[in-house]
Amino acid sequence: MPTYDYKCLDCGHTFEEFQKITDQPLSKCPVCEGHVKRLISAGAAPIFKGSGFYQTDYKNKSSNKGSSSTDKKGGTK
Secondary structure, three states: OOEEEEEEOOOOOEEEEEOOOOOOOOOEOOOOOOEEEEOOOOOOOOOOOOOOOHHHHHOOHHHHOOOOOEOOOOOEO
């Protein structure tokens, strides 16, 4: 269920409401019962947790053993 942001045009109170997409927009402020307007939001953004990405969180440290970035002649692969 999406979260919609609303702002009261009378008192300026902003709030969020979980609603179905098919539900009608709210029309009254829960604080002063004034008129509210549904705000346009950017949508949900991904949430990254942890200290980093593939390099630090998921990569198996034993997979680097035996590999090298240089060949026997001193050049790069």
